[in-house]
Amino acid sequence: MRRSGRLIILGVSLLLLSVPTGTSTMVQTEYSPCLSPPNGQQLFNFGRQWNAWSNGSRSIYLDGFVEGQSDTYLLLEKDLPKERREPLRLETFTFYDSEALRDVMTSLYSDPANTYIRYGPMVYIARDKLAGKDIKPRLRLARRQDCGYANH
Numbered sequence: 476m477r478r479s480g481r482l483i484i485l486g487v488s489l490l491l492l493s494v495p496t497g498t499s500t501m502v503q504t505e506y507s508p509c510l511s512p513p514n515g516q517q518l519f520n521f522g523r524q525w526n527a528w529s530n531g532s533r534s535i536y537l538d539g540f541v542e543g544q545s546d547t548y549l550l551l552e553k554d555l556p557k558e559r560r561e562p563l564r565l566e567t568f569t570f571y572d573s574e575a576l577r578d579v580m581t582s583l584y585s586d587p588a589n590t591y592i593r594y595g596p597m598v599y600i601a602r603d604k605l606a607g608k609d610i611k612p613r614l615r616l617a618r619r620q621d622c623g624y625a626n627h
Contacts, residue, residue, distance in 0.1 A: 509591055509622035516624035521597070522590030530577060537573035537580075540598055544568070569602045576601045588618060596621040 512518055525533065548567050552560055569576060579601035583589050589597070596617050604610045 509619050512624055518591045519623045519625045520590050521593055521623065522584035522587075525580065525584045525594070533577045533581070534573045536594065537576050537598065540595070541569050541573065569598060571602055571605050575605055579604050583614075589614065591622040592617045593621050593623045 509518065528536070544567055548564060552564075555563060576598060580594075580597050583592075583597060583601060583604070592600075592614075600610050600613050600617060603613065
């Protein structure tokens, strides 16, 4: 009986040693669509596409993005509770001109680690960088979750 107790303790110790320091087991088992695409699909390289576009095409994309999110907010604004309107506006609007966002996005997409992040999340990451916020946590999350796929 004592020997089986020692074996259990040894087994648990070995299991705990196999978990990297500073990470939880929850993070390790969390589904990460950017690291394991669904069957029959491959990651779409948004950074490569972005870099293939001219500055004019990038600005057109961003102007459409900003106009679309602004129109959507204004359409829904009256249906939102008053206390949610301003926080949602601050979360949704980009507040910077398309050229500034374009240049920051181009810089962010120059990092190979960011190349699979979808355009929408990257717009908001660029906005936050322009605002002086720490974007490192958001980039880490986006690299795991904010990607898109192309069918084979």
